[in-house]
Amino acid sequence: MQAKEFKVKWGMAIDIDKCTGCGACMVACQAENNLSPIEDASNKIKVMNWLVVYELSNKKPFPEHDVAYLPRPCQQCGTPPCVSVCPVIATDKNEEGGIVSQIYPRCIGCRYCMAACPYHARYFNWLDPVWPEGMEKALTPDVSVRPRGVVEKCSFCHHRFMMAKDKAIVEGRDPEALADGEYVTSCTEACPNGAIVFGDLNNPDHQVYELARSKYASRLLERLHADTQVYYISRREWVRRQLDNYLDNEKVKG
Amino acid sequence: MAVDRRGFLKFVAGVSAGVMVTPIPWKLLDDASIWTQNWPWIPSNVDGATSYVSTVSKLCPSCVGMKVRLVGDRPVRILPDENHPLSKGGISPLAVAEAQMLYSPARVKRPLKRAADGAYVAISWEEADALLAEKLGAAKGSIACVSGDETGSINEVLSSLAVQAGSGNFYLMPTEAQPAAKALAAMGGKGQLGYDIENSDYVLAIGANVLETWGPVISTRAAYKAARPHGEDPAVQFVFAGPVQNSTAAGADQWVPIKAGTEGVFALGIAHLLIKAGATADAADFSAFKSLAEAYTPAKVAEITGTNADQLKAVAAALLKARTPLVVCGSDFGQGTGAGTVMAGIAVNMLLGGLNRKGGLKLLPVAEPVVSSAMSRAEMMDKDFVSYMSRINAGKEKAPKAMVFYEANPAYALPQATKMSEVLGQVSFKVTFTTFLDETAMLCDLVLPVPMGLERLDDVATPYGYGQALYCLARPVAPMPASVKPAGDYIVALAGKLGCSLGVSSWEEVLQAKAKAMDADWDSLMDGNVFTSDATVSANLSFAADLLAKSVNVKAQEGNFAVAPVFKLGIGTAKTAIPPYNNKLIRRWELQGNELYVAMNGATARKLGVMMHDKIVISNKSGSINARVNIFEGIMNDTITVLMGLGHTAFDQFSKGKGENVMQLLTVGFEAGTGLSVWNMAGVTISKA
Numbered sequence: 033m034q035a036k037e038f039k040v041k042w043g044m045a046i047d048i049d050k051c052t053g054c055g056a057c058m059v060a061c062q063a064e065n066n067l068s069p070i071e072d073a074s075n076k077i078k079v080m081n082w083l084v085v086y087e088l089s090n091k092k093p094f095p096e097h098d099v100a101y102l103p104r105p106c107q108q109c110g111t112p113p114c115v116s117v118c119p120v121i122a123t124d125k126n127e128e129g130g131i132v133s134q135i136y137p138r139c140i141g142c143r144y145c146m147a148a149c150p151y152h153a154r155y156f157n158w159l160d161p162v163w164p165e166g167m168e169k170a171l172t173p174d175v176s177v178r179p180r181g182v183v184e185k186c187s188f189c190h191h192r193f194m195m196a197k198d199k200a201i202v203e204g205r206d207p208e209a210l211a212d213g214e215y216v217t218s219c220t221e222a223c224p225n226g227a228i229v230f231g232d233l234n235n236p237d238h239q240v241y242e243l244a245r246s247k248y249a250s251r252l253l254e255r256l257h258a259d260t261q262v263y264y265i266s267r268r269e270w271v272r273r274q275l276d277n278y279l280d281n282e283k284v285k286g
Numbered sequence: 287m288a289v290d291r292r293g294f295l296k297f298v299a300g301v302s303a304g305v306m307v308t309p310i311p312w313k314l315l316d317d318a319s320i321w322t323q324n325w326p327w328i329p330s331n332v333d334g335a336t337s338y339v340s341t342v343s344k345l346c347p348s349c350v351g352m353k354v355r356l357v358g359d360r361p362v363r364i365l366p367d368e369n370h371p372l373s374k375g376g377i378s379p380l381a382v383a384e385a386q387m388l389y390s391p392a393r394v395k396r397p398l399k400r401a402a403d404g405a406y407v408a409i410s411w412e413e414a415d416a417l418l419a420e421k422l423g424a425a426k427g428s429i430a431c432v433s434g435d436e437t438g439s440i441n442e443v444l445s446s447l448a449v450q451a452g453s454g455n456f457y458l459m460p461t462e463a464q465p466a467a468k469a470l471a472a473m474g475g476k477g478q479l480g481y482d483i484e485n486s487d488y489v490l491a492i493g494a495n496v497l498e499t500w501g502p503v504i505s506t507r508a509a510y511k512a513a514r515p516h517g518e519d520p521a522v523q524f525v526f527a528g529p530v531q532n533s534t535a536a537g538a539d540q541w542v543p544i545k546a547g548t549e550g551v552f553a554l555g556i557a558h559l560l561i562k563a564g565a566t567a568d569a570a571d572f573s574a575f576k577s578l579a580e581a582y583t584p585a586k587v588a589e590i591t592g593t594n595a596d597q598l599k600a601v602a603a604a605l606l607k608a609r610t611p612l613v614v615c616g617s618d619f620g621q622g623t624g625a626g627t628v629m630a631g632i633a634v635n636m637l638l639g640g641l642n643r644k645g646g647l648k649l650l651p652v653a654e655p656v657v658s659s660a661m662s663r664a665e666m667m668d669k670d671f672v673s674y675m676s677r678i679n680a681g682k683e684k685a686p687k688a689m690v691f692y693e694a695n696p697a698y699a700l701p702q703a704t705k706m707s708e709v710l711g712q713v714s715f716k717v718t719f720t721t722f723l724d725e726t727a728m729l730c731d732l733v734l735p736v737p738m739g740l741e742r743l744d745d746v747a748t749p750y751g752y753g754q755a756l757y758c759l760a761r762p763v764a765p766m767p768a769s770v771k772p773a774g775d776y777i778v779a780l781a782g783k784l785g786c787s788l789g790v791s792s793w794e795e796v797l798q799a800k801a802k803a804m805d806a807d808w809d810s811l812m813d814g815n816v817f818t819s820d821a822t823v824s825a826n827l828s829f830a831a832d833l834l835a836k837s838v839n840v841k842a843q844e845g846n847f848a849v850a851p852v853f854k855l856g857i858g859t860a861k862t863a864i865p866p867y868n869n870k871l872i873r874r875w876e877l878q879g880n881e882l883y884v885a886m887n888g889a890t891a892r893k894l895g896v897m898m899h900d901k902i903v904i905s906n907k908s909g910s911i912n913a914r915v916n917i918f919e920g921i922m923n924d925t926i927t928v929l930m931g932l933g934h935t936a937f938d939q940f941s942k943g944k945g946e947n948v949m950q951l952l953t954v955g956f957e958a959g960t961g962l963s964v965w966n967m968a969g970v971t972i973s974k975a
Contacts, residue, residue, distance in 0.1 A: 063385065074869075095922075226514075229516060
């Protein structure tokens with residue numbers, strides 16, 4: 033399937049070597065996008081997380097062991113497997129910017145998209161979202177709360193994109209030529225290590241443009257040809273090797 | 287009328303076409319989907335005008351600077367603050383949840399009194415005032431105060447109260463600042479230790495978890511960020527020495543495994559190699575130190591610390607090669623380390639010529655107290671709370687008649703936590719000023735609710751470890767709940783009622799005086815600006831070689847295995863427990879349901895004959911915990927790691943009853959030479975459950 037091309041393509045370059053797994057991005061994401069807390073978060077089947085930081089291991093015994101952390105938002109595939117399976121077109125990739133949408137009121141909760149997504153980036157609301165009494169006052173006005181029974185996922189903080197475009201329009205600028213850093217996701221903004229760089233993958237003025245072309249940059253399960261918009265950078269070969277199912281005798285990029 | 291086959295088919299076709307054409311079923315489906323997603327119990331967004339206020343976190347031990355996004359008057363997001371030196375565009379995983387913590391189910395909403403049957407009853411502030419005045423009045427001369435706020439001027443008010451109305455017993459909850467202050471004082475230094483990580487080109491962290499919990503971690507991580515452009519060779523090398531491949535080790539260029547509690551020995555091993563390479567220092571007792579370091583040969587250090595001699599040599603060589611190397615010694619879980627460890631670290635920095643040098647170790651000025659009879663920072667740092675509790679337990683010192691806790695949770699956070707709670711039981715009247723109903727509040731006779739940092743005026747003065755003298759204000763950005771009172775003004779008034787003369791009449795006056803003492807401009811601070819100063823205190827340090835020789839000695843541990851607690855800021859602190867959003871940060875094999883998982887490497891598991899998920903009992907003379915096994919190879923042999931911040935018996939549904947409290951296993955010992963209480967080495971025995 034041919035990836036749909038856009039003039040603006042929002043993407044990330046995440047430096048795995050800089051991530052220390054603190055989780056600031058995960059908490060910032062929940063607060064920004066109005067995810068609800070859960071009493072038993074060890075039940076990973078029912079926990080809602082648009083962004084998860086995975087732990088990677090080089091699988092060598094002590095003392096040769098090495099560890100790395102991989103933050104995984106929605107990869108915003110160029111050819112999204114979730115879109116083609118949705119029976120009600122609740123998810124689509126149609127807007128300038130290339131963000132895969134998720135229309136909650138249209139979702140019927142069939143979860144085909146979850147089965148199709150190779151990145152486990154989609155989550156089903158098994159439970160009603162419940163906030164401790166009063167905590168709903170800390171909800172942001174930008175993202176609607178999703179009810180039980182629908183699938184949700186990372187939207188690259190789409191509301192921030194809308195706000196940045198609105199601002200550009202009000203100031204008489206081209207909303208499709210936002211400056212680098214004018215629109216960033218909540219996780220990008222929160223990361224104290226600066227591990228996430230966000231921007232337009234098609235715009236040479238954006239830092240992410242060069243980073244995506246780095247010899248150390250590769251994408252998750254790249255050989256599925258989902259043409260994702262999230263690039264991972266690591267100077268460590270064992271990390272790059274784990275980003276796809278490489279055979280022992282296969283070479284990886286970089 | 288008979289219906290033939292053709293007629294029936296026509297009818298079916300007509301109905302089908304009708305259904306397809308009419309909008310009714312589609313409209314009904316649409317309505318149904320909308321109706322089923324507009325349940326009244328699902329909260330709706332409330333819009334309002336957005337504004338931003340810059341302030342500093344009093345909740346997170348990193349004292350991170352932050353920008354609060356308000357919608358109307360509601361704080362909804364905590365964002366990084368580019369302009370704050372303690373944020374520099376980053377935010378901690380704890381502070382980022384602070385707006386939501388305002389509505390934590392564990393918040394104390396009104397004063398509570400313990401009734402005769404042990405239950406808590408809500409009382410009015412008038413009743414609380416009367417009870418407090420009566421009980422503290424009766425206990426006058428025997429009141430101890432304990433504070434969990436290391437950087438605030440509230441400590442001056444509390445210490446003045448303890449000096450004037452009590453027995454002079456004011457204590458800070460233990461952190462890394464006390465052993466550091468003790469080390470500096472022993473070496474003849476004045477002021478406060480500051481580490482200029484931002485300008486260093488080689489950072490060796492021995493024990494100190496600099497990228498997760500040590501010092502002003504978000505500012506440290508800003509320096510880390512700046513030095514490491516994506517995918518390029520880092521401009522600054524970070525090396526971490528410690529028993530576990532923790533967050534700092536994960537971000538560092540090199541992890542040097544060393545046993546917990548042997549940080550000082552490792553530093554002396556480095557000193558040995560530096561001196562051998564010709565390093566020297568202008569200190570009177572250099573020759574004494576040289577002979578001390580002489581004994582710490584790579585082979586001996588490797589034997590004691592469990593490290594590899596070649597790795598030690600490589601680190602020493604890299605330090606010599608660096609232009610502005612910096613060594614940071616501390617604890618990988620933020621407390622319990624000895625002064626000897628820090629002294630050894632200072633000694634290495636002295637050999638590297640790093641004292642009061644850009645990118646080195648700085649001695650920062652500390653402002654004099656502004657409250658009459660208040661303890662100076664040096665005096666506060668000299669007071670050892672764990673040692674005090676141990677003396678009471680041993681009958682060497684009488685328990686005070688009353689104890690006042692301010693944002694402190696010793697019943698959970700001290701080593702041998704259960705024993706410490708028993709000691710607290712000897713105190714006849716206990717009152718706590720707290721935001722959350724924590725374990726200590728559950729032991730108190732009176733619980734007084736105080737506002738959170740976002741709701742009050744408070745201050746932060748040079749957090750331990752930061753490379754410059756700093757002063758800034760936490761400004762109230764959210765409306766305070768009706769039945770909560772700011773502790774600053776309340777304690778100032780309380781001290782007055784107890785006959786203390788503080789020399790100030792309000793909390794704001796204390797802060798204004800403090801700002802003046804720091805040379806900061808009050809109006810500018812109130813606008814959200816931060817005062818920083820490059821001033822340093824002149825240093826003529828000695829190596830205190832005799833004391834170092836005694837204090838750095840590693841004692842034999844109990845049992846065959848060592849416990850290495852793992853402190854992650856995101857999981858919360860003893861003061862906050864696990865914030866509601868943050869329990870999702872706990873990894874799958876750290877906690878399942880309420881069951882704790884502890885980690886060990888494969889070799890240790892084989893030695894014990896256990897496999898992943900097996901149940902084990904970890905015990906020593908201090909306590910015992912039950913857990914299941916997780917295998918993680920980033921741990922030294924014969925060491926198990928336990929996540930801190932679990933096993934709460936108070937707070938809310940997000941924390942209570944989950945896992946076990948590792949503090950139960952940490953046994954208090956006393957450092958030779960300095961007498962400081964230490965608990966950075968916990969030996970345990972492990973058996974299958």
